Structures are given as C-alpha cells and as structure tokens.
Amino acid sequence: MDNNVVAYIKSLSIDMINKAGSGHPGIVLSAAPIIYTIYAKHMNVNPKNPNWINRDRFIMSAGHGSALLYSTLYMAGFLSMGDLKDFRKIDSRTPGHPEIGLTPGVDMSTGPLGSGLASAVGIAIAEKKLNFNFPELIDYYTYVLCSDGDLMEGVSYEVASLAGTLKLNNLIVLYDSNNISLDGSTNYTFTENVRERFEALGWYTILVDSKNKINDIDKAIKKAKKSMLPTFIEVKTILGEGSLLENSNKVHGKPLTKEDITQLKKKLKFYENPFNVNKELLDYFRTQISNRSGKKYNEWMEKYNDYVLKNPSNAIEKFINQSYDLVLNEKSITFKKKETIRDANNRVMNMLSKRTPLLFGGSADLFESTKTYLEEKGNFSKDNYNGSNIWFGVREHAMGSILNGIAATGYMSFGSTFLSFSDYMRPSIRMSSLMNLPVTYIFTHDSISVGSDGPTHQPIEQLASLRMIPNLTVYRPADIKEILGSWKCIFELKKPSALIISKSETYTLRDTDIEKVKYGAYTVLKERKKIDAILLATGTEVETAVMVALELEKEGKDIRVVSMPSMTLFKNTTLKYRNEILPVGKKVIVIEAGSSFGLRDFVSNGRYLITLNEFGTSGSSDEVLDRMNFSLEKIIDRVRKLL
C-alpha cells in the first residue's frame, strides 16, 4: 500500500506540472518515497492547526520540488485538489516555489538553493532554546529534503559545520542523491564524498541504497531520532525514475511529454485521468498521520492547559503572542553626552533583552567589534541551549539564513557583522524580506572612516543597496535616542530590518527624538527665520550637518538640519508631512557617506548630493576622510559653495 501511495503522489505531481506547463518532474520521481516516509511515518502535524508551535517542521530545501511537496500536503490534508490544479497560477496557494504564509503546511520559503537547509538549522536552534524553557511543551523535529544543488552551495557547509558544533540532534536531513544537476552529471562538479564531509563536520550519517526504500528510510529516521548528533541520511535515487528521460538532466526542469506521461503512469500502475481522487490511498495516508499526530496533539493540548494552570505568568502564551511590556521612551535608558553609536546600541539591546526573551541572535565572529553581545544571557552552545548569544563563526550567509529560521519560530532574531560584509549574506536578507520575518540585521563600521583596514572594509554601496531590497526597513540612527527609536519601530513593526550603525563617537544631539524615528525623517536643527538650505543627513553625518550649519550660521546663513534615520519610513509618510520637513522650492543638500543611489529623490540637482561613489582607500580615518572630501572642513567648504 505504501508504494501505491508513493505512485499516487508521483502521479498527482506529474499532473500538476503537466497542467501548469512548467515545473520540475525529475525530483518528483526521485524523492517521492522520501517525503512520503517522512509524512506518513514520522511528521507530527495537524492540518487543522498548521501553525501549532510544537509541530514537526518539514523544509523542502530543493524548492523546485514544490509539486511534490504540494501533492503530499494535499494527501496530508493541508491543501485541496483545486489547489493542485492551480499549481503555478497567479494568486494560487501553490506557487512556483514554496512560500511561507501562502501555503498551509509550508514552514519556509525556498527556491534559491541551500537556503532551506540553512534556515532549517535556525528552526532546530530555536527548538533547542524553546525546549530548554518549555521542556514539556516543545520537542519537535526539523526534517529537510535537499538535493545535490543544495549541498554544493557554500551556505550548506557553513550551517552544517555549526550544526555539528552545536550537536543539533533534533535536525534530520534527507539527501536526494542522484548525481544529476541542472546541467547534467555531477561528475564535472561534485565528486566529493558527501557523507564523509558531514561526518567530518560532526554529523551522524546513514546511507539508504536499496529497493525497499520506504522501509529503510523509516528505519534510518528512527535511528536518527536516537542520535546525539544531527543526522544526514543519503538516499540513493534515480532522477526522474521511470521517465523515458530518467537519470539525465533533461528530466530536471521541463514538463514530461504526453508519451512519457502515458508510459510512466502505466509503469506506476496509474491508468487514471489527471487529478483523479483515490479515496482509499488518501485515507491510508491520512489515517497514519492522524493516528500518530492526533494523539500527540491531544496530549500536547492537555499539557499546555496544565502548564497554563500551573504557571500564572504564562510564559508560553506570552512567547507565542509576543506580548511583552516594552514601553520605550526617554526614561528607558540614560543618555551620555558622547558615546560611540555601537556602544549606545549595546546598551539599548541589553536593556531590551532584560525586558523580553524575544531577542535571540548573535554575531559572525564580530561581537568584539559590533558590540551586540547580550550580557547576562549566556552563550548558546551544546552545553547551554538557553544562551541568547549565538556564535555564528565567520559565516555571514549562514547567520542570515539561521536568523530566518529562528524568526520563523517566533523569536525576534538579530545578527551582526560589518556593513561591508553584508554582501556575503544578501541572499538571506532578501529571503527575510520576501518572507516578512522579524529579523534585524545589525551592520556596524558603516563608512570609510573605518580607515586603515582599507577599501575591502569600507562600505560604499552597501547602505543604498540594502535600502533597495523590497520590504526591508533600513535604519541609520544618529545617536542613542534614534537607536532607541529604531528599536521601538522594530518591535512595533515586527518586520525585516537593517540597523546600520557606526563605530564612531558622536554627541547625543539635543533635538533628536525617539518618537520621531517612526516618521523616518524630521528636523533636528530648526532654521531661525528663512531657510537658505536644508541639510539632510543620516547616522554620524547628522552631527556633521549640525556642525556645518552652526559654522555657516556665523557667516549669516540660515540652515535647517533634517535627520533621516529611515528613508524607508520617510517614504511611507504623507506627502503633507514630507513637504513640511522638506518644503518644495527649498534647496536640499544631502550628506551621507555612501552611494548616491536613491538619494536623488530629495534634491533638485545631482550636485547637491555630498556622497561617495568611489571605493575608499587604506589610511588613517582622518587621512581617508580628507582624501575622499569627507572631512568636516571639506564638507563645510562644499556646502558653502553650494549655497
């Protein structure tokens, strides 16, 4: 019967791809026994409550296997036959690659290879921490189905090395091993011993290479559950098994021909019409899930109710609803006269983490420099799964993907590195933004003033290129008040965010304002009467702009200074507000130590942009600022000439 269900899943998936006129039949035919065994024999899920916090997670890292996932989710009761028929149509619940939030039962958006597996490590990390805090209530497994392509991506190595170090034995990765990728045989590209690689990284590995796949995969998963290490199960398969094109890259990414489908369905003993309903097979599949998961779900509900009774503070409900008292205002923290922005951010984050357990994250080996360490919260390690500081190692891409997994589990995750190195994790930042997850990326050392480390460490284009990512809110605060205001927005909006902060010392400015950060930009130095010019600046350049304005005041100029901690939020305000801050007809001059891209909106002529569009250079901070015409003296001079 198991084999009949697998054949049915294959058949439905092929029907979907055929009807859509696009999709990936290869993986459907190779990996169906794997996904079937996971769902039928192991997954604890409840289609009626797809967001149940203690559900087992399944991540289709090979996101192009979406048809296979959707047909399985139909079988499991998450989707309807109508959904399958709408595969890849606009507005359907069955898009080209899996999308979290859109499809019940999908635990992570995938498609770009490697990212699913990487984010799964984050989900497993979150389980470990939740399990520590709620041992009776949280004990889920995270299953991943991945392909050769996933494992070629560097991020798969990064997260696997960290998962091994952290001994995440709640993570079970199944590898659809067929030696074919899009362009053909992996002989030209990928001849490594994959299991040995995972063993070297501290994983338990199992090979399944038999005819009796379902039975052997089932046994392997049972062994994995007993392991003290994360488990990697290599399942030898044949890409596009049964197709006329089997075992070639031709079966990877295009619908099968009619002839091929006909012979395939004969082989699978499926003579039926497309999308035929087979109640017997459906019942067989669903009964297995409901017998196991239904019981577990009911027991869990009892434990949950019991927990709520015994714990008047009700920490689990608070966590699930993210309901923490976080009134943030000028009383929340003391303001120093002068402070580096990264130190100020450190104090704000530590204040926040004392008031909510939601903050969970770390640094890509730059705690010492980015100063995002949460004191008193401990290190997350194999010996302390309650730590809130994750040591990601020099693995920015892994960090981003893991933060996505952690955020998808209910935390407000964060991670820090230098702004220059945000490039390494751009694919993850894009995924956070697509999934609308509350991940906060903290990027310090935000300009050429990092100095003597030279151009590789001096961001130029990074700030603007982050602002371009749809749905990402970028903050570049000028001082501690704007940092507090930024975090206030981050906690209120619960959206993907990037917080760009400097290593430099600045004054806490008189008229910066916690509450006004949400408007994105506001006046921090009012003109006296008329406006000769408006200086629009962000981050450390706000202090510079104020100094420029005060200097030019001596020469009789009347200048307004506007701080723009978030261009993203400013663009979302009303036209009326924007015109109040930047009145039409007034000369606006932008000062920002980064690319001019995106700033042209605010000025009437490109020459009013005091920005940086060339690479930096190695030298002391002062030397570099002077060379790039960004020292205070030179900026005063440049503004003077523009007036």
Add this chain to the structure above:
Amino acid sequence: MDNNVVAYIKSLSIDMINKAGSGHPGIVLSAAPIIYTIYAKHMNVNPKNPNWINRDRFIMSAGHGSALLYSTLYMAGFLSMGDLKDFRKIDSRTPGHPEIGLTPGVDMSTGPLGSGLASAVGIAIAEKKLNFNFPELIDYYTYVLCSDGDLMEGVSYEVASLAGTLKLNNLIVLYDSNNISLDGSTNYTFTENVRERFEALGWYTILVDSKNKINDIDKAIKKAKKSMLPTFIEVKTILGEGSLLENSNKVHGKPLTKEDITQLKKKLKFYENPFNVNKELLDYFRTQISNRSGKKYNEWMEKYNDYVLKNPSNAIEKFINQSYDLVLNEKSITFKKKETIRDANNRVMNMLSKRTPLLFGGSADLFESTKTYLEEKGNFSKDNYNGSNIWFGVREHAMGSILNGIAATGYMSFGSTFLSFSDYMRPSIRMSSLMNLPVTYIFTHDSISVGSDGPTHQPIEQLASLRMIPNLTVYRPADIKEILGSWKCIFELKKPSALIISKSETYTLRDTDIEKVKYGAYTVLKERKKIDAILLATGTEVETAVMVALELEKEGKDIRVVSMPSMTLFKNTTLKYRNEILPVGKKVIVIEAGSSFGLRDFVSNGRYLITLNEFGTSGSSDEVLDRMNFSLEKIIDRVRKLL
C-alpha cells in the same frame, strides 16, 4: 639561521603594527614560520620582474596578516624598509590589507575572509590550462596561507570541493591552525575535523604539529608537490605566540603594548631598535630565493626565447599582450529578425571564442538556461585541462572568486547564472571591481517575466544594485547588435563588467547600433519634429518603448526613444552629448523592469519612472507582467497618462 630569520620577520612585522597603531599581531607570531618556509624554500619569484607569468603565486588569504606578508616581501626584495615604515599610511605600498597592483609581489587583494583561498583556485585552474597550451613555459604552483576564519566561510568549501573534483595538484594550501578567531576560542563555532573535511573533498592532507616547524613544513610542501591531488597542510600554531596575550583573541587585532613588545623581542633574541636592518639575515634569505629562482628564471627565459623562435605565431606573447585581431562590426555575425537575447549572446560569445583564446569561464550549473556554453571548446575537467567551459556547480560565490583568479592570470574570464542569484556572488563582484580585473558576469533571466518560478527567481533590486558597485560597468543590451557592442566595449575596456540579458525573444531593432553602445545611451527612434516625450529604456524594455511610441504616434504624439545599454558608460560621456540625447526641458520617462534606484537622475519627477520596487509573484509571465502593471498594454496606458 632559519629560526633567526623567522624571528626577524616577526620583529619587523610587530614594529610595523606598532608604528601604524593598528594591525594584527596574532597571525604574525603564529604564521611566520609558514610564510618563511614557503618563500625561502619553495617560491620561484623574481623581485625584478614581479609579474613574470610563470612565477609561483602566494595568496595571503588571511589578509589581516598583511604586515607578515609585507615584511616577508621586504626580505625577498620586493619592498623597501621605507615601505614597511609606511604600513597602513595613505598612498603607501603597504595598505591595511594586501592590494594587487599596488604592492609588487602581491598576487591577489584579500581581506574579506575566504576570498583569497577561493581566488587561488582560479589561479590554479588558469595554470592548468596554460600548462596544457605551453607545457615548457608554464608550470607554477599556487600557495595559500589561510586561517580558521577563511575556512569557516562557505566559499572555502565551495572552491575546495571543485578543486578536489578537478584534481588541482598545483595548489598547496597551508592552514594556520590555532583555534582562535576574532571573538575567542573556536570551540563555540568550529569543532569540525578540518583535515577529514578536505579529505572528503578529494584533497591530500598533511598535519604538521611539531617544534621543528620549518623543517616539517618544508617536507610537507615537498610531498605536496608529488601529490596527484590538491594539498591541504594543517600547521598547528599558537596565535600570538610569545606575546603576553598568546593563545587568546586579545592578541588578534590590536597592537601589542610596549611592555609586551619588550619581552617579546627579548624572547625572540631581538634586542634591536624598531626597523633595524640585519644584513646577514637578509642575505641568508635572499640568497636562498635567488639561488633557486634565479636559476629557474634564467632557464625559463631561454626556453621562452627558444619558443618564440620555434613558433612564429608566438601564441605566448599574444596571450601575455592580449593581442588578438578582434575587429567587431555588423559583418561579424548575422542578425536574425527575432531572437532571444540569451541565444544572441550565445552566438556572439561563440564567434568571439573562435577568434581569441582569452575567453575562459563557465556557469554555476546554468549553461542550459543562460546559454553561455562555448561550443567546440570542450569542458574543463580533470581529464581535459584545455577545456574552456568550466562547470562550477551550484556555487555562484566560488564562481566569482575563481573568475577573479583566472582574470588575474591573463584571461578574460566570464561566468553566468540568473540575475536573481547575483546576490550569492556579490562579495566576488566587489573584489573584481576593486582589483579592476577583466571579469564578465553574465546574468540572464533579468526580470519578472521569468514568471512561474516566482519571486525568489524574479530580480527586482539586482540590476540597480550592480550599477552601484564602483568601477563595475553594467550592460543591459536590447538586442544582438547591442550585445555585440557590449562585448566590443568589454574587450576594449578590459574592466570588470556585468552583462544583464533576458531570456525573452525580441526583434532585432532597426536603429540599434553596435558602435554607439560605448556612449551608454543613444536614440533608437527619432522624433519626427518636436519631442512630446523621450522614453528611456534598457534591455527588453527598449522594444517595449518603441512599441509604445508607435502606438502613441497614432494618437498624434511625437516620441523619441532612447536605448541605454549602459548607464555606467552614459554617465561617463560629456554633458554636451548627454544633453543631445536627453535635451534639458524635455519630458523623460524611464521604462525599466527593476528598481528605480539610480534612475531618478534622468527624470524631472519621480512619477516619470515606470519601474518595479516590489517583489514579484508566481504566475505565468503574462499574468505577472499584468499584475505588476508591466504588460505592454498597461505601459502604453501609463505613458499616455504621463504625457
């Protein structure tokens, strides 16, 4: 004596860091014996001809070890004591991290971890191909010194897997293994068995863990040279050995205290003043190099002269000078009435590769989709090092870094993937641009019209975010003539480039122009009399713009259409030319299927930008274009409303 030289190198490096007031002493004190052994006992180099094509290469992948590299290069005769004293000063030849082109003897810019090791694989690949073509003339080794941090980066895994597959036995990696990274012990982050990992990837590995380091490293390198596989030599060291802070992260990135330096120099038996010249040690070091390398260099010159005599075509000189007859014009290729831009690019690239052997590159498992395969040129593989098509696997980041190594060796390298996935290789693209290397990144599937693969595969912000990278020339051609024009510029400028091409079919336009691509933008549809509006478009949107113009002509509107195949080049033209193309006061409307960032320069008001600033969605191409208001009908309507 060897140990005295090592102590001297350490001493000089510490002096440099101390004088500069910044730098990284930890690696200086741990890795000095490694770099010394490589240079003194193995490297074939000629300080008088630092760009000798058959020199051995040394890549300091741990770029923060620049002081150690520079003091060694001083010892070897590449730099002066004055250079060492200027360490990290502006305009010096000894910048914060190594920079190719700036410092003789530096074979690759490094700093961002992982990238040096990754590019070294490209240098080794280039050697294999050159060695195939010029077996008597090219037989260099590539040495890499890397740190824990390098090996944590995913790209180090990606390239190592490929190097193992390709059996690059000309590559010797030495690992400064000390279990400390910036934030502290690697126990929290990196407990994998690194040598087992490299063995799993097909490498020969050796452990050096002894007091007699120089002797044992020397022996290990000798073994490596006999291996049929790439070699990974793990050298167990103590970070900051001899410092009061040894074996802790405190010694990683800050100058040592005066007290520490005093005791350290005592320990090293160096009582001398800073930057003391020790002629005896210098001679001992240089004699070793000149005895070995001098002989090899002279023999090589003989062989070279002999080769030139025997080969009237003189392929090696042609290669070194990149002097190939590449007159490109409308006779170079046939134009079809209609063709997809990727197919047209395929034909152009194949025409070019028949006329020059400089084109060497491949695809990150997307030959089938990007269509950048060079027919008749064969696959680069362990069995055919003469192939010109490299199968990078699903490893975009590795591809970019390897392309940098190949370009640094004299080829015009290229690599292709989907535009969406350019995010994965952004760090490498930045390095190409910083190093000014002739790498061409080919990114296809350049808009939301990829359709049913959904938003992960639909680029929005990528085109503009590439344009922002300093020193990168971005092309988005409209048809085969502009493709040819783009390649003409690429071959003439020999600069880092990104070629953004569509999978869609377009007409070959009547007035597109090979020669005008170099101006970045030009008129492809002239107005009849007056100008009601100018439509400025790129890529497939040029055809759209022409159709819009013709449609609105029926309604009496007089419209000019300007194609802008390269914003980068257009911005470099004279103001006079720009005003001819886009006369001041005329209404310009931009049509581009991507982010509006950077386009605001061309229009008088943001509402004249017909662009995309939100993520796409899964659906058929037509459905998606319609939903995003980018179907031809909707664009006609939007333009009409703007007139």
